Amino acid sequence: MRSAVVAGDALYYRYPGSVAADDVLHGASLAVAAGEIVLVRGHSGSGKTTLLSVLAGLLSPARGTVTVTGTDLGALDRGARARLRLAKVGFVFQRFQLIAALRARENVELVLRAGGVAPRDARRRSLETLDALGLGAKAERYPRELSGGEQQRVAIARALAKCPAVIFADEPTSSLDSSSGAEATALLCALARGNGAAVVIASHDERIAPFVDRIVSVADGRCG
Amino acid sequence: MRTLALRYVFEDVPRLVASLAGIAFAVALVLVQTGIYSGFVRSTTLLVDNSEADLWVASRAMSYLEITLPVPYSWVARIGALDGVQHAEPLVLRSAIWQSSDGTLDYIRVIGFEPAGSSLRLGVSPAALTAMRHGDVATDAAQLASLHAAGVGARGTIHGLPARVAVLTQASQPIISPTFLYASLDSAVAWAPLSLNEIMDGQHGSGTPLNYVLVRVRTPGSVNAVRAAIERALPSARAFPREEMAAITRTFWVERTKIGFLLLLGASLGVFVGGIVVAQILYASVNEHLREYGTLKALGIGDRALYGAIALQALTLAVLGYIPGLAIGIGVAAAAAAGRGTPIEITPSGAVLAFAVALLTCIAAAFVAVQRAVRVDPALAFGA
Numbered sequence: 206m207r208s209a210v211v212a213g214d215a216l217y218y219r220y221p222g223s224v225a226a227d228d229v230l231h232g233a234s235l236a237v238a239a240g241e242i243v244l245v246r247g248h249s250g251s252g253k254t255t256l257l258s259v260l261a262g263l264l265s266p267a268r269g270t271v272t273v274t275g276t277d278l279g280a281l282d283r284g285a286r287a288r289l290r291l292a293k294v295g296f297v298f299q300r301f302q303l304i305a306a307l308r309a310r311e312n313v314e315l316v317l318r319a320g321g322v323a324p325r326d327a328r329r330r331s332l333e334t335l336d337a338l339g340l341g342a343k344a345e346r347y348p349r350e351l352s353g354g355e356q357q358r359v360a361i362a363r364a365l366a367k368c369p370a371v372i373f374a375d376e377p378t379s380s381l382d383s384s385s386g387a388e389a390t391a392l393l394c395a396l397a398r399g400n401g402a403a404v405v406i407a408s409h410d411e412r413i414a415p416f417v418d419r420i421v422s423v424a425d426g427r428c429g
Numbered sequence: 430m431r432t433l434a435l436r437y438v439f440e441d442v443p444r445l446v447a448s449l450a451g452i453a454f455a456v457a458l459v460l461v462q463t464g465i466y467s468g469f470v471r472s473t474t475l476l477v478d479n480s481e482a483d484l485w486v487a488s489r490a491m492s493y494l495e496i497t498l499p500v501p502y503s504w505v506a507r508i509g510a511l512d513g514v515q516h517a518e519p520l521v522l523r524s525a526i527w528q529s530s531d532g533t534l535d536y537i538r539v540i541g542f543e544p545a546g547s548s549l550r551l552g553v554s555p556a557a558l559t560a561m562r563h564g565d566v567a568t569d570a571a572q573l574a575s576l577h578a579a580g581v582g583a584r585g586t587i588h589g590l591p592a593r594v595a596v597l598t599q600a601s602q603p604i605i606s607p608t609f610l611y612a613s614l615d616s617a618v619a620w621a622p623l624s625l626n627e628i629m630d631g632q633h634g635s636g637t638p639l640n641y642v643l644v645r646v647r648t649p650g651s652v653n654a655v656r657a658a659i660e661r662a663l664p665s666a667r668a669f670p671r672e673e674m675a676a677i678t679r680t681f682w683v684e685r686t687k688i689g690f691l692l693l694l695g696a697s698l699g700v701f702v703g704g705i706v707v708a709q710i711l712y713a714s715v716n717e718h719l720r721e722y723g724t725l726k727a728l729g730i731g732d733r734a735l736y737g738a739i740a741l742q743a744l745t746l747a748v749l750g751y752i753p754g755l756a757i758g759i760g761v762a763a764a765a766a767a768g769r770g771t772p773i774e775i776t777p778s779g780a781v782l783a784f785a786v787a788l789l790t791c792i793a794a795a796f797v798a799v800q801r802a803v804r805v806d807p808a809l810a811f812g813a
């Protein structure tokens with residue numbers, strides 16, 4: 206197997222204030238290679254979101270290690286983890302979490318600019334990515350002027366534009382009722398594959414299964 | 430991030446207006462308070478500043494401009510005869526009571542001088558002053574109300590003797606002093622003879638006892654030499670260069686009235702209130718966008734970028750609030766000058782200070798608010 210872009214090994218995680226029996230992650234391990242697309246399945250409350258958060262460095266595991274592009278997150282402080290995320294990690298959040306005060310294009314530009322891309326290049330890449338997702342004509346709209354499906358595609362563009370090493374997508378279809386969510390996810394998979402990015406999707410949506418390389422199930426805080 | 434920071438500032442107009450009002454309030458207060466301070470401080474030395482005398486000769490015992498012991502009239506001639514002296518003139522400062530024609534009383538300070546060749550500049554032509562006759566007074570236009578005088582020609586009595594307003598002067602009335610009436614030496618002495626105490630304490634010889642002898646030197650560089658010559662010739666005299674005389678008087682009033690402290694207190698309260706308003710508003714704005722800050726942090730945007738964004742918001746608010754604040758301050762100063770003749774001096778340094786205060790207030794307020802944004806948990810972004 207190719208070397209893993211993101212790897213979690215024997216992860217334990219418990220939310221603050223809960224007891225040992227409530228360990229959400231209980232020795233979970235997952236490694237994803239460059240260009241590989243993995244679907245993490247599991248019933249609601251099984252710990253999918255928690256696993257993604259730990260792998261992305263948003264939560265620190267009680268035990269176990271996470272490496273992203275070979276860097277051990279446990280060895281980094283908060284600021285360094287943030288810089289690593291900015292440089293290497295793309296996110297598609299369950300509720301998209303677009304910034305309401307920014308236009309679609311500006312939402313995408315924001316992470317590029319924060320990552321040090323020059324304004325002109327950031328604008329160009331932002332427009333290209335939105336174009337690739339079929340949103341070229343709506344790049345100047347604010348999130349509230351877009352449908353849910355369109356917002357999701359802006360969120361996907363935001364994750365893809367910086368060509369990250371890994372993209373985490375949490376329930377990308379769950380806030381959309383039509384089939385557009387699954388279509389957009391398929392598009393995400395195709396574009397990420399083209400970039401050679403690893404993708405980890407947490408979802409129980411069966412329609413996503415055909416687009417992924419591997420499916421893992423989460424149960425009892427472990428991946429199977 | 431800069432775009433976003435500015436969008437956050439401008440997205441909520443009522444909130445923006447409220448914070449600008451808070452800043453403008455603080456700025457205007459600082460401007461007005463520093464303006465009152467400089468106006469007051471400058472006004473305490475108005476008489477000194479209005480004279481072109483190089484040296485003020487007084488009794489050794491002088492405490493400040495308005496409290497000194499009399500010196501003999503003969504000093505005028507003795508000082509005038511010294512090398513390097515171009516002109517020596519007498520000045521008396523007496524307290525008295527003016528009674529207007531309708532019987533109203535006003536506490537006055539009579540400044541007696543010899544208009545011909547005098548170094549006093551009162552904002553009117555010297556000819557108008559030399560044309561004054563016995564019993565005529567010159568006074569600041571702003572004091573007419575206090576004297577119950579309708580204008581030039583108004584009559585009253587001082588110490589039972591007739592007096593008449595003959596000339597209206599400009600910028601010649603200190604804020605906290607009684608009404609200044611400028612008159613010829615003879616009139617002044619007739620209206621307000623020295624008290625017995627003053628005569629007993631003074632070591633004067635013959636002639637009218639004076640308070641000061643004002644001296645102009647022949648060559649500008651010779652002030653110190655002439656000063657030494659005067660103090661040598663008259664051991665009981667002290668000669669103060671104009672700036673030193675002004676400084677002594679200024680210091681006396683500043684310390685005596687604690688005005689600096691009082692105004693500082695007022696200004697601080699204003700700044701404090703303005704700062705609370707701005708902090709409260711920025712905090713509300715951060716709170717409203719907490720989830721978005723969480724998203725930004727999850728995306729990997731660091732604390733430094735957040736601090737930068739909030740600092741930009743603070744700077745924007747400071748600049749936008751400063752402009753109306755400056756306008757209000759200048760407006761208040763103009764209104765005060767027109768209404769009561771009270772000088773509120775908006776100085777460039779006061780304006781710079783007010784901007785610095787606005788900026789620091791906004792930064793402090795932003796710093797308080799940003800703590801909330803920095804502490805937000807980035808894992809919030811994944812939450813449903």
Ligand SMILES: Nc1ncnc2c1ncn2[C@@H]1O[C@H](COP(=O)(O)OP(=O)(O)O)[C@@H](O)[C@H]1O
Nearest residue numbers: 220221229247248249250251252253254255256
């Ligand atoms: N912030 C939190 N504090 C405490 N418990 C939490 C928190 N978030 C999730 N949990 C709990 O952790 C478990 C796993 O949640 P999650 O990872 O969100 O599951 P999934 O994404 O598979 O639905 C659930 O039992 C949930 O109640």
Ligand SMILES: [Mg+2]
Nearest residue numbers: 253254255376
């Ligand atoms: Mg979940």
